[in-house]
Amino acid sequence: MFKSGLIKEYSPVISFGARLLDLCIVVGGGLLAHYIRFGHLRLYDYYEQALVVGALLAAIVLPMFRLYHSWRGKELWRQIWRISLAWAVVVLILVLLAFGLKSGALYSRYWAILWALIVWGSLVSVRIAVRLLFNFMRERGWNHRHIYIMGAGDLGRNVAHQLREASWVGYDLIGFWDDNPKLQGTLVESVPVMSCEEGCRQLESDKKHIDEIWLALPLRAEERMREVLRMLRHNTVNVRLVPDIFGFHLLNHSVTEVAGVPVLDLRSSPMRGLNRIVKAVEDRVLAALILLLISPLMVLIAAGVKISSPGPVLFKQKRHGWDGKPIKVYKFRTMKVHQEEDGQVTQAKKNDPRVTRFGAFLRRTSLDELPQFFNVLQGRMSIVGPRPHALAHNEMYKDQVEAYMQRHRVKPGITGWAQINGWRGETDTLNKMEKRVEYDLYYIENWSLWLDLKIILLTLFRGFVHKKAY
Known part of the structure; x- marks a missing residue:
């Protein structure tokens, strides 16, 4: 480790x-x-x-x-x-x-x-x-990254050869994925070849040891690349494309070179390098200041929750966080204590009998979300980011909404780009969830400190009270 x-x-x-x-x-x-x-x-x-x-x-x-x-x-x-x-x-x-x-x-x-x-x-x-x-x-074996290469043809073998020749860069090839049955189960460049499906299964069972997947397919295999990306949609491993452009003479092209191999980043998190530090400082400083300011209000809300119905003040629920890892999220309890069947999570609906009168007020004003600033201080969440969904909802939607799990390339947030644009509250149709994911992915793709500050500012004006929050 x-x-x-x-x-x-x-x-x-x-x-x-x-x-x-x-x-x-x-x-x-x-x-x-x-x-x-x-x-x-x-x-x-x-x-x-x-x-x-x-x-x-x-x-x-x-x-x-x-x-x-x-x-x-x-x-x-x-x-x-x-x-x-x-x-x-x-x-x-x-x-x-x-x-x-x-x-x-x-x-x-x-x-x-x-x-x-x-x-x-x-x-x-x-x-x-x-x-x-x-x-x-x-x-001496330090700071190595483990990769799979999709494609054991001439391009993939060329990549493997150059990585072996430049072993000092620290990229270790674990295996090839290839659709050719004749190659599956054999060794190419001294590493095993397996089918893409088998590789995906191994990736799920051993994903802690795989850092990247490189697609070394001909440019004409665009449809197959789409299929591979779809197969990887539930995984947050970095995916890179090795374009078959060795014979081209390009001008002003923008490609990353690793050991002399041109690669394009297809999927990665914006929270790398200085961005990660800026985001962490932003979250911790703002969360500490906000908690200091709202602490009297939180005491009053806690008393109101206790009076409204028997049970704990806080509601704790597991959600998916950064890289899809489960985290425990805090909220003020807004419902009567109840137990759902078969571990299901039923979204609150209009006039839901489980919601207390005081809880309905907290939901409409988003005041039930205030304890999540403690999640931010713990490093589990950010102030701005995609809203965390219940684990059951992720299982429900990950196969229905394209790139749904890519929301987890950043920490979940208390507020987000989707929320200030009206996509919050009950997602009773597939279209509503698709629009929320669309806005979440826009945020991830265009993240900046200024975008975060803009979202926080807009939240103050139009992100708290919402008629769709039941």
């Missing part, structure tokens, strides 16, 4: 640390250049201002060059070229600012050139050192 998942598990922390280290290099390089030039570290105000502006520009410009995305399997010279270009843009902006503000005469040219060279050399050296460290770790 430690060897195979350390880097993957802490990739957001590593990404944040890399950004922080780069900023330290920018400031530290300026201080070192000043010491070399002047023999001391007593900086004038305008030197300090230059270092601060340089660090701010680096924080903005360097991420724009995708320096903090995964460089696994890509050539080192490309990474060096990208960091060199990014730092050159920062230096150019600093020069233009000095020229525009007519402050260039204040600075020593020797210091400025030395600062630029020291920072550039340090940024490049750090990335070379990190690359060597990761190679060292992967040679």
